[in-house]
Amino acid sequence: MHMNGKSKSLVSPILNSRYGGSILKGWNGRILRINLSKTKTRVQPFEAAKALAFLGGRGLAAKILWEETNPGMDALSPDCPLIFAAGPLTGLGFPSSGKLVVAAKSPLTGGYGDGNLGSLAAVHLRKAGFDAVVISGSAKKPSYVLVINDVVEVTDAEDLWGTGTFEAERKLRERHGRNVGILSIGPAGENLVSYSTVISQEGRSGGRPGMGAVMGSKKIKAIVVKGDREIPVADEKEVKRLRAESYGEILKKPNYAFWRRQGTMSTIEWSQQNSVLPSFNFKEGVFDRAEEIGGATMEKQKASQRGCPDCNMICGNVIYDADKSESELDYENVAMLGSNIGLSNLKQVAVLNRIADEYGLDTISLGNVIGFAMEASERGLMKEKLEWGDFKAAKSIVKDIAYRRRLGKLLSKGTKLAAERLGHDSLKWAMNIKGLEVSAYECHSMPGMALAFGTSPIGAHHKDAWVISWEASFGREGYVPEKVDKVIEFQRIRGGMFESLGVCRFPWIELGFELDWYPKFLKASTGVSLGLDDLFKAGDRIYSLIRAFWVREFGSNWSRRMDVPPARWFEEPLMMGRYKGAKLDLQKYNSLLDLYYKKRGWDSRGVPSKATMKNLGLRYVASELQTYIELGPSA
Ligand code: PTT
Ligand code: SF4
Numbered sequence: 001m002h003m004n005g006k007s008k009s010l011v012s013p014i015l016n017s018r019y020g021g022s023i024l025k026g027w028n029g030r031i032l033r034i035n036l037s038k039t040k041t042r043v044q045p046f047e048a049a050k051a052l053a054f055l056g057g058r059g060l061a062a063k064i065l066w067e068e069t070n071p072g073m074d075a076l077s078p079d080c081p082l083i084f085a086a087g088p089l090t091g092l093g094f095p096s097s098g099k100l101v102v103a104a105k106s107p108l109t110g111g112y113g114d115g116n117l118g119s120l121a122a123v124h125l126r127k128a129g130f131d132a133v134v135i136s137g138s139a140k141k142p143s144y145v146l147v148i149n150d151v152v153e154v155t156d157a158e159d160l161w162g163t164g165t166f167e168a169e170r171k172l173r174e175r176h177g178r179n180v181g182i183l184s185i186g187p188a189g190e191n192l193v194s195y196s197t198v199i200s201q202e203g204r205s206g207g208r209p210g211m212g213a214v215m216g217s218k219k220i221k222a223i224v225v226k227g228d229r230e231i232p233v234a235d236e237k238e239v240k241r242l243r244a245e246s247y248g249e250i251l252k253k254p255n256y257a258f259w260r261r262q263g264t265m266s267t268i269e270w271s272q273q274n275s276v277l278p279s280f281n282f283k284e285g286v287f288d289r290a291e292e293i294g295g296a297t298m299e300k301q302k303a304s305q306r307g308c309p310d311c312n313m314i315c316g317n318v319i320y321d322a323d324k325s326e327s328e329l330d331y332e333n334v335a336m337l338g339s340n341i342g343l344s345n346l347k348q349v350a351v352l353n354r355i356a357d358e359y360g361l362d363t364i365s366l367g368n369v370i371g372f373a374m375e376a377s378e379r380g381l382m383k384e385k386l387e388w389g390d391f392k393a394a395k396s397i398v399k400d401i402a403y404r405r406r407l408g409k410l411l412s413k414g415t416k417l418a419a420e421r422l423g424h425d426s427l428k429w430a431m432n433i434k435g436l437e438v439s440a441y442e443c444h445s446m447p448g449m450a451l452a453f454g455t456s457p458i459g460a461h462h463k464d465a466w467v468i469s470w471e472a473s474f475g476r477e478g479y480v481p482e483k484v485d486k487v488i489e490f491q492r493i494r495g496g497m498f499e500s501l502g503v504c505r506f507p508w509i510e511l512g513f514e515l516d517w518y519p520k521f522l523k524a525s526t527g528v529s530l531g532l533d534d535l536f537k538a539g540d541r542i543y544s545l546i547r548a549f550w551v552r553e554f555g556s557n558w559s560r561r562m563d564v565p566p567a568r569w570f571e572e573p574l575m576m577g578r579y580k581g582a583k584l585d586l587q588k589y590n591s592l593l594d595l596y597y598k599k600r601g602w603d604s605r606g607v608p609s610k611a612t613m614k615n616l617g618l619r620y621v622a623s624e625l626q627t628y629i630e631l632g633p634s635a
Helices: 048-054 057-068 120-127 165-176 211-217 236-252 256-273 295-301 331-337 346-359 363-378 391-402 407-411 415-422 447-455 468-474 481-501 506-511 517-526 532-557 586-600 610-615 619-625
Strands: 030-035 040-045 082-086 099-105 112-118 132-136 143-148 151-156 181-184 198-200 204-206 220-226 302-306 316-320 326-329
Touching: 030 151, 048 057, 048 532, 057 082, 057 099, 057 112, 057 132, 057 481, 057 532, 082 120, 082 211, 099 120, 099 204, 099 211, 112 198, 112 204, 112 211, 112 532, 120 181, 120 220, 132 143, 132 220, 165 181, 165 198, 165 220, 165 346, 198 211, 236 256, 236 517, 256 295, 256 316, 256 331, 256 506, 295 302, 295 316, 295 346, 302 326, 316 346, 326 346, 331 346, 331 363, 346 363, 346 391, 363 391, 363 407, 363 415, 391 407, 407 415, 447 468, 447 481, 447 586, 468 481, 481 506, 481 517, 481 532, 481 586, 517 532, 532 586, 532 610, 532 619, 610 619
Parallel strands: 030 132, 143 220
Antiparallel strands: 030 040, 082 099, 082 132, 099 112, 143 151, 181 198, 181 220, 198 204, 302 316, 316 326
C-alpha cells in the first residue's frame, strides 16, 4: 500500500475479514464499520433478507439510522453514524451507475438527511468489496480514511485541514494516485455549517442537509478508496450483454445530442417560460435577465464537460468563471445563485458556484440564505446593506458563512433559524420546509410540486418527485387527485428505486430510457427477480421508515404543519409574469395532503399507521414508534 511517509496510522489496518460476503450475488454482503473513537474497524454482514427488503443506498442508510440512533441525539455527536451507501447496481458498469448515498441525522433539520452523488468513490467502494461504509465516533485530530480493498487506515490529515475540497483532492491524488475515489469536505464542513456537503471530483456535491458537517464533527477531512476486485454477479454474460445494449439504447434517444450540449442548464429557459424560475427569494417566478444565465448563454462559454463514472450522458458543463477558474454548472446552482439573488452575470454566478464547491456548501441552501438576507436588508431588518444582485457582497458572505463569522454566523444555520432570530414576519419568507431550503422551483401556481416539496423525506428537495414539468402540461393550478398519484408514483421511482439501486435517474427522466431495464439489470447481477412493483414496494417501505424516523425524533412536537410549505406561497401573490396574482390555497393544499396521507396509509398527522407498517414488514418499527407517539390501527 502506498502511504505518505509523514502519515500516522490511527487504526489497526487489517480488517477482520471473518464475513465472506453475501449469499446473493451482486451485493457484496459486507458493510465496512469504522469506529473512530475506539480506533476499531470491522466488517458487518449485509444479510440477504435485509438486502432484499431495503436494496442498498438510501434504503440501507435509513435502516441503519433507525437502528443506531436514539431520538434527540445531537446530529454532531460522535455517536451519530455517517453512512456512505452504494446500491446493488453501483460499480457494475451499467449506464450512469456511479452513484452513492451519503446519509446521517441532519444537523440542519433534526430529521433524516441524505444526498446522492456521483463519484469514482462509489465504484471503488463496491470494488473494494463493500456495499457501504459506516463511520461512527470521532477522531482525536484531523484525519482521513483510506480504504484499499480490505486494508483500512485512519491517517493524519492535519496538513489538509483548512484546505478547500479541490486542493485536498489534488493533494490526495498526488499521494495515492489518479485512480482512486475521493470524497472530501471543505472549511464549511470543518466549521460545522448546517448545510455543508461532501464534494468529489471538483463538481459533484452530495448531502444537502449538512452531511459535510457530520463528517467535520468526526474530524474526517476525506475518504479515499480504491478497490480492484470483481463484484461477483449471477450471470456475467447477461450483464455484459445488457451493458452493451443499454448504452447503445441511450445513444439512440432523440434528446441525447441536446442533453450532451446543455445538461440540466436548459431548465433555466424552461423555468422562465413557465414562470417557475425562483427570483428575488422566491417572490417571483420570472427574471427579466434570465437569458443571460440560461443554457444558451452557457453553451457559448462552455469550455469542457465532466461527469460521474460509468456514464455516457455526462452532464457537468464547465465554463471559466469571472476569476478565470473552471466552474461546473447545473440548473439548481445557477438559478439559486443567479435569479434568486438577482444576479445575471453567468461568470459571476459561476464564481459563487465554484467557491461553494471549494468550501463545501450546498448551493441551494446558500442561494436561499443569501436571498433571505438581501430581502431582510431591503426591508430594513438588519444593519448590513445588501443589494439584490450585488456579486461582491454575495461572494464575501459565502466566505463568511463557511467560516461562520459576522453575518455568516447567523446565516450558517439556515433560513429557519435565521428567521427565528431575526423575528418580525421573516418566517413567512424563510423558504424552507422542515428546515431544509426549497430547491429551485417557484410554486405559487404549482400545488402538485408544492406537495412534492412538502412530503419529500429530507425537507424541501426536488429529487424525489419532480412533478413540475408534468404538472405544467397537465393543468397547473388544479388541486386534483391525479397530482397526489403523480407525487407518489415519482417518489416510488425516484426516491425509492433509484436512490436505493445506486443509479442516476437522468437516463429515465431526461431521455426516456425505459424503467424496465432496471429489473433486468438487477436480475442479471443478483439472480433475484424483483419486478418494478417489488421495487416500488421497497420504496414505500423506505418512505414509511424514514417518516417513522422523523416522527420518533420530534415525538409530541411532530405535526402535519411540518409538511406545509412556507407562507409566502400562500399569502403573497406573484406580481409579475403570466401567472400574476397566483398563490396557493392553504385549505386546498391541506386536502391534497390528506389524500396523500390516506394513499400512503398514514394518519391525519402524517404518521404511518400500525397496519401500514405491518404490511410493509415494519412491525418492529411500529412497536418502537408507539413508545413515543400513539399510533392509529389503520389510516
Ligand atoms: C443535489 C443538489 C442538486 S440537484 C444540485 S444541481 W441538480 C446542486 N448541486 C450542487 C453542486 O454542484 N455544488 C454544491 N456545492 N452544492 C450543490 N447543491 C445542489 O445539490 C448531480 C446530478 C444532478 S444535478 C441531479 S439534479 C440529479 N440528482 C440525482 C439524485 O438526487 N439521485 C439520483 N439517483 N440521481 C441523480 N442524478 C442527478 O445527479 P444532493 P452529483 Mg448531488 C456541484 O446531492 O444532496 O442530493 O443534492 O450529485 O454527483 O453532483 O450529480 O440540477
Ligand atoms: Fe452523473 Fe450526469 Fe451521468 Fe447522471 S447523467 S450519472 S448526473 S454525469
